[in-house]
Amino acid sequence: MSINFTLLLLLLSTMEASLLRLKVAVLLLFLIHCVQAQQVLLNSTVERSALLDLRSSLGLRSRDWPLKAEPCKFWKGVQCENGHVIGINISGFKRTRIGRLNPRFSVDSLANLTQLRSFNASGFSLPGSIPDWFGFRFPALQVLDLRSCSVSGSIPGSLGNLSSVNLVYLSGNSLAGRLPATLGQLKELSVLDLSRNLLTGSIPNISSLGKLTRLDLSSNYLSEQIPISLGSLSGIQFLDLSDNSLTGFIPDELRNLDKLVELDLSKNLLSGSLPTKLRALMSLEKLFVDRNGLVGHLSGDMFSGLDQLQVVDLSGNKFDGALPVALLSMHSLQLLDLADNNFTGVFPSLSSDGNSSNGVFNFSNNMLYGNLNFSLVKFSSIDLSSNYFQGSAASFSRRNVTLDRNCFQDVANQRSPGDCRLFYTKRGLSFDDFGVPGLTQPPLSKQAKSSKRWIFILVGLLGGLVFIVILVTLLVLVLRRCDQGTANQRGTANVGPVPEGDSPLPPKDPNIVSGVGDSFTYEQLLRASGSFSAANLIKHGHSGDLFKGTLEGGTTVVVKKVSLHSFKKESYIMELDLFSKVLHARLVPLLGQCLEHETDKLLVYKYMVCGDLASSLYRITGLEDDSLKSLDWITRLKIAIGAAEGLSYLHHECNPPLVHRDVQASSILLDDKFEVRLGSLSEVRAQEGDSHQNVITRLLRKQ
Known part of the structure; x- marks a missing residue:
């Protein structure tokens, strides 16, 4: 009996200890809940008033920011800490009906949220310019996201005072003017995206941005040369300067960007060769330099060591010489575009063990020739059109292969026999003449080539001299007969003869x-x-x-x-x-x-209410979602017909004919009904006494 009583006492004491621990745990949970409740409450009356003003000026709906609810707890996109607002995210919000009628960049009340760390309004329409005070009132701001907000005006230089900012997104707007040099003061900046705007001028010196990992300035109107100071951005991984008007050479200093993963310099006016020193970019996965004016050979050393390359686009340049075998045989290559260049020579044999054979290859519009001595079945897609390949192509006729405009046998849509024969003859190459027997021409020896060259030179010289003598004689006769008539037509008016050039x-x-x-x-x-x-x-x-x-x-x-x-x-x-x-x-x-x-x-x-064609191809509509809408195809056709009518009038109905030398999207203006009016008429030129064709020929030579 005593033993049972002892056990009972031990059980009761154990239960009392467990109950005590439970009470302590409940008390701790209660205290934590009280602290959290204090944190989600907005303590500052100034900040509360600022949020209410912002709600009114932006026309935000009650379902997102209910008027009588606690902002820090119930307002969508509002983030608080220690009783202060530290983050505002209105991305994807819709305005009230009144707000949609008068959208504007009205955020003055934000100036009172001095502890703000993040402001995200991407996709929310804010027509107007960024206020200059933006760079002075937010010392703790880390994220500024105004993507596709219809922001206009220039980028204020005061943004250089945002010493803590880490991410700046201003893409897809109508920002104009030059890039402020003060952007180079943002030492903590990691991402700077200013793409798809109307920015002009040169790229400022931002070499001090040592923490920058992404720089996107694409689709603007930036000009002048790529600054060599970009080579100091040692931490950058993504550099996009495409679709601008940058000129000059690609600087060798870019080789210092050893962490670069993607480099896009496409659609500019760059010249010179592709620097071989770029082979130091060991981490590079994507390289775009298409649609420039780059020239020269692509040596094998250029791509040695770039084992991470997956996408390479060199199309639309003036590269020549043989195809770079080292580039073609890369194991990780998924897309290679060498179209629209001057590459020549036979196509190299590719090893069957390379993973690159599973990628997409484009070699169209070059001067490649000879027979294909390897299988094309292994390629996911390959375009060999508009070259001079010959031989039988029966085994190549598959969906993944494009062979148009070559010299293949038994394949539709090939070049004419004369075109193919002339190409091979000029280079002293053997041509199978589409498989016709007995017409194969062996390559000419060097001595035969030399003798024939001298014969052609002598015949050309003699023929040229005879032609010049005949032409001079005819001109003298014509001038003598027309001398009296032209003398009577000169008159005494203050008009001189039309000088040489493209305009009177x-x-x-x-x-x-x-x-x-x-x-x-x-x-x-x-x-x-x-x-x-x-x-x-x-x-x-x-x-x-x-x-x-x-x-x-x-x-x-x-x-x-x-x-x-x-x-x-x-x-x-x-x-x-x-x-x-x-x-x-x-x-x-x-x-x-x-x-x-x-x-x-x-x-x-x-x-012109609708501006120019360049800014009207994509415009913001009055729909509820405020999304970007493309011009419908009926309107596009209407614009194209209107531009054609204007050019037809200048070219064919004016006497003398007029040539518009600046036809581009920015010189095609649109009224409120999208009717076309041609602008940039200061570029219109004419030449009296010249035919329209002669004027065009002379202008093309000047360009």
Whole structure:
């Protein structure tokens, strides 16, 4: 009995200890819950008021930010810590009906959220410019995401004061002007994405951004050379400068970017050769330099050691010589595009054990020739079109192989026998003549080639001399017969003969054309354009700066300011002379001019509401999702027909014919109904006494 009583006491004591531990655990959970409850409550009345103002100015819906609920706990996208707002994410939000009627970049109340670390509004329409105070009020800001927000204006230099910022996304907007040099002060910056904007000028020195891993400046209007200072970005992994107007050589200093995984320099105006020193980029997986003006051979050393390469696009350049065997035989290669170059020679035999044979290869539009002595079945896809391959191709006729425009036997859509025969004969190569027996021509010996070359040279010289003598004789006879007629036609007017070149001289007296359209005073146009302020600047044109202006009657116009310090006098005189002679519905209407100022000459045009074609191909609609919508194909066809009508008028209906030398998307202007008006008419040139074809031929030679 005593033993049972002892056991009972032990059991009771154990239960009391367990109960005590349970009470302690519950107390700790309660304390943690109280602390967390304090953390999710917004303690600052200033910040609470700022959030309410932001909710109103942006037109946010109650379902996202309910008016009477606790912001830190119930407002979607609001993040708090220690009673302060540290993050705001309105990406994907929809505005109220009133907010959609007047969307704007109205975020002034954000200035009171001084502990903000992240602001994400990607995809949320914020028309307007980034305020200058943005770079001064957020010392703790780490993430700024304004992708596809319809932001315009320039990038404020004050952003260089965001000393803690790590990620900056401003892509897919209408930001214009030059890149501020203060971006080089963002020492903590890891990602900078400014792609798909309207930025101009050169790339500033950002060599001090040692933590930068991604730099995307693609699809802008950046010019000048690639700065060698980019070679100092030792930590960068992704560098995209594509689709700009960069010129000059690819700097050797890029070889220092040993962590680079992707390099995209495509669609620029780069020249010179592909630097062999880029073989130091051991981590490189993707290389794009297509659609430039690069030249020269691609040596085997160029790609030795680049074992990580998966995608290489060198198309649309002027590379020549033999195909680089080292590049073709890479094991990890998945896509190789060498199309539209001047590569020549026989196609190298590829080893069957390389993994690269499973990739997509494009060798079209080159000058490759000879027989294919290996199987093409192993390739996932290979394009050999528009070369000079010969022989039988019966075993190559598969879906994964494109053989058009070659010299193959028994294959449809090949080159003509004359074209193939001429190609092989010029190079002294043996041609099978599409399998016709007895016509195979052996290669010519060096001595035979040399003797035939001298014969051709002598015949050419003699023939040229005879042709020149006959031509001079005919010209003398024609000039003598026409001398009296031309003398009677010269007259005494202030008109000289048309000089050599691509256009006649402009009128000698500007008053001849100053009467085109209405005459404005300089003060009128100064007021209309806001004293030619940067806010009203549309773009820097080839022959003058374009400003948006509003006349006293409320009419919106475009004012072209031609400064004689920067442009020749003939640029505006030629344009006025053109409008005094031609008139067509497809040309941008000239409303008037102002020539009274000594150095600034002003031309006034009708304002095209839809801008130019370049900025209208993708536009924001009034739909609820505020998404980017492409122009429908009916509108595209309408624009194409309108542009063709304008060019047809200049080319065929004007006498003398006029040639528009700046036809591009930015010179095709659109009114509110997407009717076409051709702009950049300062580039229109003509030559009296010349045929239209001769003018085009001379212009092409100059280019």
